Amino acid sequence: MDAIIEYRDVERFILELLSDYDVIAPVSKDSHYIFDQIDDPARVVPIIIRNYDTTLLPPVKWIYPDSEVLLRFNINELTETKAVTASRKQVLAFLHPCDINAINIMDEILAEEPSDLNYLARRRPTVMIGYDCPGPCRENILCFDKGYHKADRGFDLFFTDTGDRFYVSTATDTGNAIAEKSAVLRKAGYADKVDLMKINWERETRFKKSVHGDMNRLSHLLKESYDDGIWDIEGKKCLSCGACNIVCPTCYCFDVVDEISPDMEKGLRYRKWDGCQLHNFCETASGENFREGIAARVRHRIFKKEVYLKKRFGRSGCVGCGRCIDSCIAHISIIDIFNHVMEKARGHGEI
Amino acid sequence: MKRHFQVKPKIGVFSFTSCEGCQLQILNLEDEFMTLIDYIEFVNFREAISEKGEDYEIAFVEGSITRESEIAELKNIRERAKILIALGTCSHLGGINVLKNFHPQDSWLPSVYGRKDLFTDTIRTKRIKDVVPVDLVIPGCPIDKGEFLRFVQALLLRIKPVLPNYPVCVECRTKGNVCLVEEGKWCLGSVTRAGCGAICPTYRDSCSGCRGLVSEPNIESLCNILMEKGLTKEDVRDKFNIFNGLETINI
Ligand code: SF4
Ligand code: SF4
Ligand code: SF4
Numbered sequence A: 001m002d003a004i005i006e007y008r009d010v011e012r013f014i015l016e017l018l019s020d021y022d023v024i025a026p027v028s029k030d031s032h033y034i035f036d037q038i039d040d041p042a043r044v045v046p047i048i049i050r051n052y053d054t055t056l057l058p059p060v061k062w063i064y065p066d067s068e069v070l071l072r073f074n075i076n077e078l079t080e081t082k083a084v085t086a087s088r089k090q091v092l093a094f095l096h097p098c099d100i101n102a103i104n105i106m107d108e109i110l111a112e113e114p115s116d117l118n119y120l121a122r123r124r125p126t127v128m129i130g131y132d133c134p135g136p137c138r139e140n141i142l143c144f145d146k147g148y149h150k151a152d153r154g155f156d157l158f159f160t161d162t163g164d165r166f167y168v169s170t171a172t173d174t175g176n177a178i179a180e181k182s183a184v185l186r187k188a189g190y191a192d193k194v195d196l197m198k199i200n201w202e203r204e205t206r207f208k209k210s211v212h213g214d215m216n217r218l219s220h221l222l223k224e225s226y227d228d229g230i231w232d233i234e235g236k237k238c239l240s241c242g243a244c245n246i247v248c249p250t251c252y253c254f255d256v257v258d259e260i261s262p263d264m265e266k267g268l269r270y271r272k273w274d275g276c277q278l279h280n281f282c283e284t285a286s287g288e289n290f291r292e293g294i295a296a297r298v299r300h301r302i303f304k305k306e307v308y309l310k311k312r313f314g315r316s317g318c319v320g321c322g323r324c325i326d327s328c329i330a331h332i333s334i335i336d337i338f339n340h341v342m343e344k345a346r347g348h349g350e351i
Numbered sequence B: 001m002k003r004h005f006q007v008k009p010k011i012g013v014f015s016f017t018s019c020e021g022c023q024l025q026i027l028n029l030e031d032e033f034m035t036l037i038d039y040i041e042f043v044n045f046r047e048a049i050s051e052k053g054e055d056y057e058i059a060f061v062e063g064s065i066t067r068e069s070e071i072a073e074l075k076n077i078r079e080r081a082k083i084l085i086a087l088g089t090c091s092h093l094g095g096i097n098v099l100k101n102f103h104p105q106d107s108w109l110p111s112v113y114g115r116k117d118l119f120t121d122t123i124r125t126k127r128i129k130d131v132v133p134v135d136l137v138i139p140g141c142p143i144d145k146g147e148f149l150r151f152v153q154a155l156l157l158r159i160k161p162v163l164p165n166y167p168v169c170v171e172c173r174t175k176g177n178v179c180l181v182e183e184g185k186w187c188l189g190s191v192t193r194a195g196c197g198a199i200c201p202t203y204r205d206s207c208s209g210c211r212g213l214v215s216e217p218n219i220e221s222l223c224n225i226l227m228e229k230g231l232t233k234e235d236v237r238d239k240f241n242i243f244n245g246l247e248t249i250n251i
C-alpha cells in the first residue's frame, strides 16, 4: 500500500518505529550530518524536512561496523574457539538513494560465495527506509552521471517529499506491514500518485552531469589510461591517509587483529576497516609489499570501483556520492580524473 | 587448563628528563595492572614501588637525555636489559624537550628558572636512540595505556608487538569527525602514526604529531596543503618541531 504522511505526523511515525526497532537516522554534527542511533525523533524531523547533504560516514557502517568480533577463543584451549555473528532489529531510516544503491552493491559483493556471514547476519533483519534526494545535495557528486541518484530497490519504504507531506512508497512485505500498522499513514490516492510522478520528473531536470563524456565508456577508457601520467601527478599529492576509503559506502576491505584479556586467557578476534590507499595494505608476512608506490595505489582505488567491480557485477561499484572527493585534503577528485580520461579520448577522436 | 608462563619476566621502568606522565599511564591501567603482576614482576619502578632492583630483563625507559650524567645511567640500563623499550615521545623522539635545542641556552635559562646560573648542567636534548640501541618503541605523549598492555602481552607470548603504520586520519575519519584541515586549520594527522584514537582532533584540537611519523609520510604534499591554508614553510616546520624536532623532515 502506498501511503501519505503529513509533516506533523513524522515524529509520531518515528516513535512507532522506536517501539519495535533500534532506529538509525541522520542527525546534525558540526554543521554536517551523520547517521546515529536515535531515541528522540525531534533530532531527525527538521533534517528530513529540509533535506540533508551526504553524511560524513555512510549508513552502511551500521551493517558493516568499523570494528566487529569474528571469533572468541581461549589461548589455552583451542577447542573453545567460537565464530561470532551479531544482529539486531534495526531500521536504517531516511537514506539517500546513493546510500541505498551502495548497500545494494555491498549486498551483491558480500553475498557472493564464500559469503560474509557477519555482514549478512546484520543485513537480514535491517529494515531500510529510503528518502528522495530532490536535487544535487553538494557540488562534488556524480550520482546523476551514474544513474545512482535514484533507487529502484533495496528499501522497504521510501519517502518522497511532496511539499507539505511525504509520499511513502512500500516495496516489500515488511514495508507494507509497517505502513499498515501505523496510525499516521493514510492510503495514497490518485492525485497523490500524480504529484509523485511530477516530482520524479522534475528531479531529473535539477541534476547536472559532472563528467563530460559517455559513462558507459569509462571503464574501457580507464583501462587504456593504465600508464597515463595522471597517476603519478595524483600520487605525488596523495597522503595515503585512507580518508577516501573510510568514508566510501562501497569500501569493504578489512584487517584482522586479536585482542587478549589482561588475565592472558580469553581472546577476541576482530575485523577492522582497512583501505587500499594505506601503505601497509598490500604488505605480506614476508615484508614484501606488492603495491608499493602511491601512484599505483591511487590508480587501484579507481580501477577497483570502475573496472574490476564493473567486470564482476556489470555495473560500477561507485555510486558517485562524492564523499571521497570532499574528504580528500589533497584535492584528489575522481570527477577530475574521469574528465581527464574523457578529455584525452576526445583528443584522440575516440568519443 | 590455564597456561603457565614459567618465569615472570622482571621489568624495570626508568625515567629521564620528562614529566613522568608515561609512567603514570602504566599505573592508570588500575584493574588490569593487578592482573598483570600475576605474569610479570616489577623490580624497579619509582612511581610504584620502593625497591631498586637491578636484575631486570626488560627495561622501559621514559624521558629524553638532557644531562651528561644521564648518558652513563642509560648505558648502564642498556647493559643490564635484554630488551630496552622507549616509553613515550620524550624518549622516542626527544619530545617537547627538544624545543630548547632551537635556542641558545642563555636565552631560555632565565625565562625558565628566573636566573642564568641555576641548572646549567644541561646538554642539547637527545633521544635515547642517540645514546643506546633501542629495541622497541611505545610512542605517544603520553603513551596509550592499552598499547602498553598489548606490548607486555606480546612479549609474554613471544610475538613481536606491532604499531599501526597508518596515519591518525584513519582513526579520525572512522570516528566521523569533521576534518580540521577541511575547516582551514592545521593538522599533522595525515603523516602521524595512529594508535591514539585520534584523540586530539576528536576534541577539535590539531594533531601535533606526538606519536611520530608513519614510515612513508608525504611531507611535501602536506606542506603544500597547509600553505594553502595560510601557513608559511617556517610555520609548518614549527608545527613539526613541537614533537618531531630531531627527525629528518624536509620542508
Ligand atoms: S568512490 Fe567516492 S564517490 Fe564513489 S561511492 Fe566511494 S566515496 Fe562515493
Ligand atoms: S583521501 Fe586523498 S590523500 Fe587521502 S588517501 Fe585518499 S586520495 Fe590519498
Ligand atoms: S612523553 Fe609526554 S607524557 Fe610522556 S613523559 Fe614525556 S612529556 Fe610526559
Ligand code: SF4
Pocket (backbone or CB within 6 Å): A243, A329, B168, B169, B170, B172, B173, B177, B178, B179, B180, B181, B182, B187, B188, B189, B190, B198, B201, B207
Ligand atoms: S582532522 Fe587531522 S587527523 Fe582528522 S582527518 Fe583531518 S587531517 Fe586527518
Ligand code: SF4
Pocket (backbone or CB within 6 Å): B140, B141, B168, B189, B192, B193, B196, B197, B198, B199, B200, B201, B206, B207, B208, B209, B210, B211, B212
Ligand atoms: S592526535 Fe596526534 S598529537 Fe594527539 S595524541 Fe594522537 S598522535 Fe598525539
